[in-house]
Amino acid sequence: MTPEQMLRFRFVEKAFRRCCLKWGYEEVKTPVLEYLNLFTSTGTLTPAMLSKVYSFLDWDGWSGQRLVLRPDGTIPLARLYIDNIADKKLARLFYTSNIFRFEETGQETRERWQGGVELIGISSALADVELILLALEVLAKMGIKSVELKLSHAGLVRSLLSELGLSDKEQARIFDQVLDGDSEAFARIKAERPDLGRAMVSLLDLEGRTPGFLKNLRALFGRSVPELVPIVDDFISIVELLDAVGCDYQIDITSGKGFEYYTGVIFQLFHNGDKIGGGGRYDALIPLMGGGDIPASGFALYFDCLMNLIEPAALAGPLEQRVLVKVEREAVKKGLDITAYLRDAGYVAELLLEGQQPSNLRWLLDVRNEAPSFIMHDSLKIKDIELETAGEVLTLLGESNGDKDSPA
Amino acid sequence: MAIKIALPKGRLLEETADLLQRAGWGLSGYHKDTRLYRLGSNRFPALSAKVFHEKDVPIQVAIGNYDLGVCGLDWIEELLVKYPSSALVKVKDLGYGGGVLYLVGCISGGLSSLDGMGSSVSTVRIASEYPNLAESLALNLRFRRFSVFPLWGGAEVYPPESADLALIPGRIGESHFDYGLLPLSETLRYSAFLIANRDSWETKDMSEVLSSLEDNPALAPGKKASSPAPESRMSAEVGQSYSAADRDAVRLALPDGHQQQPTLELLVKAGIQVDDYPSLTGNRRPVVGLDGVVAKLIRPQDMPLQVANGNFDLAITGRDWVREHLYQFPSSPITELLDLKFGWVKIVAVVVKDLPVSDIDGLRQLGIERTVSFRVASEYVNIADKYARDNHLGSYRIVPTWGATEAFLPEDADLLIENTQTGQTLAKNNLKIIDTLFQSTACLIGRTGSVLSSVKRKRMDAIIESLRYALGGT
Numbered sequence: 001m002t003p004e005q006m007l008r009f010r011f012v013e014k015a016f017r018r019c020c021l022k023w024g025y026e027e028v029k030t031p032v033l034e035y036l037n038l039f040t041s042t043g044t045l046t047p048a049m050l051s052k053v054y055s056f057l058d059w060d061g062w063s064g065q066r067l068v069l070r071p072d073g074t075i076p077l078a079r080l081y082i083d084n085i086a087d088k089k090l091a092r093l094f095y096t097s098n099i100f101r102f103e104e105t106g107q108e109t110r111e112r113w114q115g116g117v118e119l120i121g122i123s124s125a126l127a128d129v130e131l132i133l134l135a136l137e138v139l140a141k142m143g144i145k146s147v148e149l150k151l152s153h154a155g156l157v158r159s160l161l162s163e164l165g166l167s168d169k170e171q172a173r174i175f176d177q178v179l180d181g182d183s184e185a186f187a188r189i190k191a192e193r194p195d196l197g198r199a200m201v202s203l204l205d206l207e208g209r210t211p212g213f214l215k216n217l218r219a220l221f222g223r224s225v226p227e228l229v230p231i232v233d234d235f236i237s238i239v240e241l242l243d244a245v246g247c248d249y250q251i252d253i254t255s256g257k258g259f260e261y262y263t264g265v266i267f268q269l270f271h272n273g274d275k276i277g278g279g280g281r282y283d284a285l286i287p288l289m290g291g292g293d294i295p296a297s298g299f300a301l302y303f304d305c306l307m308n309l310i311e312p313a314a315l316a317g318p319l320e321q322r323v324l325v326k327v328e329r330e331a332v333k334k335g336l337d338i339t340a341y342l343r344d345a346g347y348v349a350e351l352l353l354e355g356q357q358p359s360n361l362r363w364l365l366d367v368r369n370e371a372p373s374f375i376m377h378d379s380l381k382i383k384d385i386e387l388e389t390a391g392e393v394l395t396l397l398g399e400s401n402g403d404k405d406s407p408a
Numbered sequence: 409m410a411i412k413i414a415l416p417k418g419r420l421l422e423e424t425a426d427l428l429q430r431a432g433w434g435l436s437g438y439h440k441d442t443r444l445y446r447l448g449s450n451r452f453p454a455l456s457a458k459v460f461h462e463k464d465v466p467i468q469v470a471i472g473n474y475d476l477g478v479c480g481l482d483w484i485e486e487l488l489v490k491y492p493s494s495a496l497v498k499v500k501d502l503g504y505g506g507g508v509l510y511l512v513g514c515i516s517g518g519l520s521s522l523d524g525m526g527s528s529v530s531t532v533r534i535a536s537e538y539p540n541l542a543e544s545l546a547l548n549l550r551f552r553r554f555s556v557f558p559l560w561g562g563a564e565v566y567p568p569e570s571a572d573l574a575l576i577p578g579r580i581g582e583s584h585f586d587y588g589l590l591p592l593s594e595t596l597r598y599s600a601f602l603i604a605n606r607d608s609w610e611t612k613d614m615s616e617v618l619s620s621l622e623d624n625p626a627l628a629p630g631k632k633a634s635s636p637a638p639e640s641r642m643s644a645e646v647g648q649s650y651s652a653a654d655r656d657a658v659r660l661a662l663p664d665g666h667q668q669q670p671t672l673e674l675l676v677k678a679g680i681q682v683d684d685y686p687s688l689t690g691n692r693r694p695v696v697g698l699d700g701v702v703a704k705l706i707r708p709q710d711m712p713l714q715v716a717n718g719n720f721d722l723a724i725t726g727r728d729w730v731r732e733h734l735y736q737f738p739s740s741p742i743t744e745l746l747d748l749k750f751g752w753v754k755i756v757a758v759v760v761k762d763l764p765v766s767d768i769d770g771l772r773q774l775g776i777e778r779t780v781s782f783r784v785a786s787e788y789v790n791i792a793d794k795y796a797r798d799n800h801l802g803s804y805r806i807v808p809t810w811g812a813t814e815a816f817l818p819e820d821a822d823l824l825i826e827n828t829q830t831g832q833t834l835a836k837n838n839l840k841i842i843d844t845l846f847q848s849t850a851c852l853i854g855r856t857g858s859v860l861s862s863v864k865r866k867r868m869d870a871i872i873e874s875l876r877y878a879l880g881g882t
Contacts, residue, residue, distance in 0.1 A: 041552040050547045051492075062716040062737045064533070064555025104493045 007315050008307040009113070013096055015141040016115040016301065020094040023134050025117060028093050030076035032100075036066040038075055041288060045072060046176040046260055052102040069100035073116040073300055074261070074282070075289075081120055082291035089294075090121035096303070109304065114277075118298035123283055125237040128265050128297055133245065135269060135277060135299050142306060143314045148270040149249040151239065154262035154280065155231040157253060163225055176260065211239045213251065238265050261285040264297065271309060277301035321397060323363040326352040330369035338367060338374070341390045347397065365393065411455045411614055414469060414477040415447075416462035417812065420600050423504040424478050431620040445815035445837075452617055458819070461810040466603060470494040473820045475608035476617070478502065481598035482509055482538065482577065490540040495606035500621065505600035509538065510578050510591040511545060514568035522549060522592050525572075531555050535566035536575035545575065545595055557717075560709040560810075562664060564589060565692035569659070570704070570719040587693065656864040658871065660696065660703040661711050661723035667850060670750040671724055678878035680871070700867045709787075715855050716740045721868060724748065728755055728788065728827060728848040735790035741856045746875055751850040753827040755791065757843040758834055760818040768799050768843045771823065775802045785809050785821035792825040795845060814839060 001009060017027065036055050039045050045053075054069040061067070070076055073095060085091055094117045103110050117134060119127050132149065139147050161171040218232045242249055249267075264281030279299020286294040323342055327335030339349035350361075358364055366375040372386040374393055378400075387393050415424060415438060425438045434450030435457060447457040460468060465479035466487045472495065481501075487494055511522070511534075525532055532554040536542040539558035546554040557566070563574040564586050575595060578585060585591070602621065608614070663671055668686040675682055681697030685705070692705040706714065711723035712733030727744065734740055757768060765771045775782060782804040786792035789808050796804045801823075809816065813824050814837045827848065828834055831841060852875060860868070 037553045040547060040554075041550060047548050047550075051489075051544065057736070060737055060739045062713055062733075062740050063531075064557055064717075065531075 005307065008310050009303060011310055011315055012142060012303050012306045013115065016096065016138050016303075017094075019134060019138045019141055020115075020117060023092070023130070025092040025094040028077065028080060028095050030070065030073070030080050030095065030097065032070050032098070033067050034070050034076055034079075036068045038079060038289075039068065039071060044075055044261055044285070044288070048176065049101070054100050054102065070097070071099055071101050073097055073099055073114060074118060074298055075285070077116065077118050077298075078120075078286050078289055078291065078296070081118075081294075082286060082289060086291060086294070088121070091118075093118050093120065113303035114300040115303060116298060116300040117279075118296060120286070120296040120298075121294055123264075123281070123295035123297075125234065125241055128238050128267075128281060129241040129245070131279060131297055131299050132242065132267055133247065135267075135279070135301060136247065138301060139269070139276070139306075142309070143311055144271060144276075144306065144309050146271065147276070149247070150252045150268045150270065151235075151249050152251070152253050152266040152268075153231065153235045153264060154266055155264055156228070156235060159225070159228050159231060160253075163228075211236045211243065214239065234264060261288075267299070269301075271305075274305060275302070276305045276309070321346075321363070322348040322350060322361050323365055323397070324350050324352050324358060324361045325365045325367060326358075327367045328369050331367050331373075334369075334373065335367040338365070338390050338393065342393070342397075345394055345397075363397070409454060409612060411452070411476065411608075411612065411617055412474045413455065413457045413617075414465045414474040414479075415457050415459050416465055416479050417459055418462050420462060420478065420480065420505045424502075424600065427502065427504070427621070433620065445812070451620070455617060458815065459812075460815070461812055463810045466494075466496060467807075468820060469603050469605050470496045472605050472607060475605050475612060475614060477603045478600060479603065480505055480507075481601050482507070482541075482596060484601060484603060485596055485598070486538045486540050489544045497604045497606050497609045498601055499604050499609070499618070500602040502600040502602055502621075505598075506580060507577050507598055508580050508582070508594055509541065509575055509596040509598065510582070510585070511573055511575050511593040511595055512564070512567065512585055512589040513573050513592050515588045515590055525549070525551060528552065532573065533557065533571040534573045534575060535559055535563045535571035537561060537563055538575050541595065542575045545593075549593075557710070557713065560707040562692060562706045562710070565704050565706060566719075570714060654700065656700060656861050656867070658701045658722060658864060658867045659720045660701055660871070661714060661720040661725075662694070662703050662705050663708045663711075663724055663850075664692070664705045665707070667708060667724070667726075667751055670850070674748060674750065674875065674878055678874040680874060698867075698871070700863070701871065712740070712742050712853065715853055716742050718855065718858065721854060721858075721864075722871060723853050724850060725853060726751060726753075726848050727846075727851050728753065728791070730851065730853060731846070731848075732788045732790050735794050741858075742853050743856045744851045745854045745872055746852040746879065748850040748852060748875070749879060752847065753829055753849075754847045755788070755825065755827050755845040756831075756834075756841045757795065757845065758814075758817070758824040758826050758839050758841055759822070761838045761840045763818075763840075766842060771842065772800060772802075775804075781805050782823055783807050783821040784823045784825065785813050785816040786825035787811065787813060788825055791845065795825060796823075 020027070036053070039050065039053065049071065053071040055066045057064070058067050077093060077095060081091060081093070094115065096113070096115050098111050098113050100111055117131060119131055136147065136149070158171070158175060161174055214232055214236045218229060218236070221228050239249065239251070261282040261284065262280040263283045266278070266280035268278035269276050277300055279297065281295070281297035283295040286292065286296055325335060325339050339351060342349040352358065362378065362380045364377040364379065366377070367373065368375065372388055374387040376385045376387060376393065376396060378385065385396060387396065421440055425435075428435055428438065432451050433455070435447045436450070437444040437447050438457070438459065442459065445459050447459070449455040449457065458474070462479045463483050465477040466484045468474050469477040470487060484496065484498065488496065529552065532546065532551045534542045534546060534554060535557040537559050539556050542556045546556065557571060563576045567574050567589060573592070574589070576585070578591070580597070582591065604614075662682070662685065672682065672685060682703065683695045683697070684691050685694040687694060694703055694705065696703045708725040709729050711720070711725040712730050714720050715723050716733070716737065730742065730744060733742065759765065759771065765774055782796070782801050784792045784796050784801070784804055785807040787809055789806055793806050796806070807816065807821055813826050814834060817824060817837070817839055824839070825845070826834070828841070834841065852872065854868070
């Protein structure tokens with residue numbers, strides 16, 4: 001990343017960290033290298049996603065056990081939780097990390113940065129809503145407007161598929177297709193299976209903006225498909241909470257992406273049609289990984305996308321005062337002393353090196369062996385001020401603090 | 409416009425030669441006894457052909473060294489499953505050389521289906537010459553923990569003791585394999601394919617050559633049967649002596665291939681009797697005339713990894729393969745126990761004769777002036793990689809090969825890391841040696857750090873001592 005990109009990255013990261021800390025989340029970090037088997041079981045990543053991981057043998061990998069460059073943030077975090085902090089029961093954790101996935105076209109970067117948040121140890125609609133609101137707050141703090149929230153429910157998708165009378169294998173395959181973002185997957189089933197009831201077909205077109213829509217569904221299927229009721233109820237309680245806090249959303253069943261571990265609500269965040277983040281409930285993941293019956297949900301925000309959405313004005317902020325310091329050969333000690341003094345006082349003091357062109361900074365300080373020790377060139381007011389002590393230099397800078405910072 | 413095609417040696421050679429003859433290509437010297445690598449066509453003067461190990465063909469076409477190639481779909485998929493964006497176009501199914509890749513397991517291993525293997529918490533070990541397909545299969549079967557043993561050959565002898573499953577080629581509809589192996593899943597149906605480099609396909613006019621291969625009555629195969637006659641099968645009982653062995657049995661890996669004769673001679677000298685080795689029927693589980701010792705024939709290339717894994721206790725392999733293994737896994741527990749003094753070769757760095765360099769320093773100098781990377785072809789990928797790295801060859805690429813590496817120079821590689829005895833084959837191919845890396849002989853290897861029972865320890869020591877005595881030691 002270039003200096004300009006890093007400014008954007010740090011801006012995004014800072015907004016993300018601040019919000020997470022204020023909601024009571026603690027920061028963690030997981031290793032870049034993980035064992036492949038952490039990601040291979042059913043209920044983790046889809047085969048399509050696994051085919052894009054970077055895996056290799058370690059220097060001691062004669063047993064054939066493969067390592068991967070972390071392809072996902074949630075699974076390593078779940079491992080960290082199980083191995084180190086499971087005794088806390090309820091854990092609010094967040095991380096900033098890079099993840100690695102092969103990308104064939106060469107159009108996108110294969111190393112992506114994301115900020116992830118996981119709320120482990122509780123299964124409740126309010127917990128899910130907390131995560132959604134936190135994600136939206138982070139985006140708002142970054143100044144990103146018109147964010148679209150799309151909701152789906154992995155439990156609903158699964159029970160619909162089982163109601164279609166498909167074999168377990170077919171169900172798993174279609175679920176993976178849906179998760180891999182194949183929005184046509186359901187349409188194809190409809191075409192292939194004209195025998196499905198009209199009502200069931202309408203289920204597959206789930207799109208709506210109110211809990212009323214879900215309640216209609218419940219009324220329609222409550223008798224014939226009783227196992228759908230608790231799932232729809234869970235979904236309803238989440239959208240009712242979102243309604244109560246005035247949060248806009250859209251229900252779209254064909255969402256998710258590559259993560260088999262979702263079991264409950266899945267939410268995705270879009271900006272102008274681009275996905276900028278998403279998450280959901282994954283109550284079965286930690287049990288699957290041997291961590292006991294611990295529910296969890298979480299989300300990730302895609303920093304690479306967000307960085308490009310930051311308005312330049314947001315980045316400008318109050319810049320620190322910068323001083324360029326030109327030191328005579330005979331006055332090196334005095335010169336370095338004054339730069340240290342300026343830095344301690346909160347200024348950026350940059351040494352002017354041989355051959356370096358003076359930049360467009362407002363202040364250029366000449367450090368001389370003979371009196372006057374310091375000559376400050378103020379390029380804003382176009383005048384030179386002679387000074388004797390470091391204290392006087394600081395006073396001058398302090399007095400000008402209210403002025404416009406840079407002539408450029 | 410020059411058109412280059414890569415043609416296979418081995419299983420597809422005869423039928424491919426037939427096809428090309430019927431298509432009137434007039435390739436001289438493409439037959440099973442050929443020693444030629446480079447062939448011209450009477451009918452298409454612009455066409456030049458080169459003969460490769462079949463496994464090398466899709467790689468050579470994908471990287472653009474050849475416009476066209478002929479090889480089995482199995483090797484094409486082995487490449488594509490790992491590198492889906494390879495620049496390969498499958499042009500045409502040639503219809504012969506058909507077979508199936510089966511995932512097989514052993515009845516005596518108590519296995520009858522794949523159900524439940526996925527969720528098993530113990531590691532599922534899969535042995536195969538097709539490691540990429542095996543890995544992809546394991547991922548799709550959702551095996552929770554698995555290891556793939558990439559092999560040079562002989563995968564069918566691994567289950568059930570040395571691996572749980574093997575991915576091996578077989579005939580269509582085959583229901584029983586050697587050593588009581590059962591097909592558990594049909595992974596891929598394959599046959600010979602004509603392939604093209606994507607760029608050549610999009611930009612080069614190869615229509616004349618291609619249309620000669622289009623269906624016409626003259627191309628119908630002759631009376632020759634297209635599928636090979638069934639081979640004799642090894643029964644499950646052949647493996648009994650190995651499988652029924654006790655826990656303290658010493659598991660010995662004996663080499664297949666051309667090291668069999670000198671290995672047998674040494675064993676005889678040491679007073680160790682081995683029945684059916686070398687085997688006329690291709691039996692890979694010979695019976696050793698020592699109590700508590702069982703043996704399997706595997707490729708010497710595969711032995712260091714198998715000993716490191718604990719699948720075998722002792723193995724007779726070459727020092728070249730020990731080094732190849734240790735360069736990849738420096739902390740591997742394998743150790744050389746005895747120098748067996750036969751099978752002497754030297755591992756050398758080779759270039760074409762007319763290259764104006766006499767040593768590796770000269771080659772490095774040449775590299776400084778080059779704008780393209782050195783291509784280093786070798787069966788010893790890790791030895792070649794270390795050699796190029798240690799000698800600061802700058803920008804280089806390792807081209808893995810599966811034999812007949814000497815044919816790669818000069819068109820398809822700049823430097824070879826090869827083994828040789830006399831250097832005659834190299835000289836015949838207009839090549840010269842510029843460096844000797846090390847000398848290699850056969851050796852007995854074992855594993856350090858294994859905790860052994862006293863019974864097993866004694867048995868192993870007895871074998872080592874007998875061999876040491878036979879070698880003239882004390």
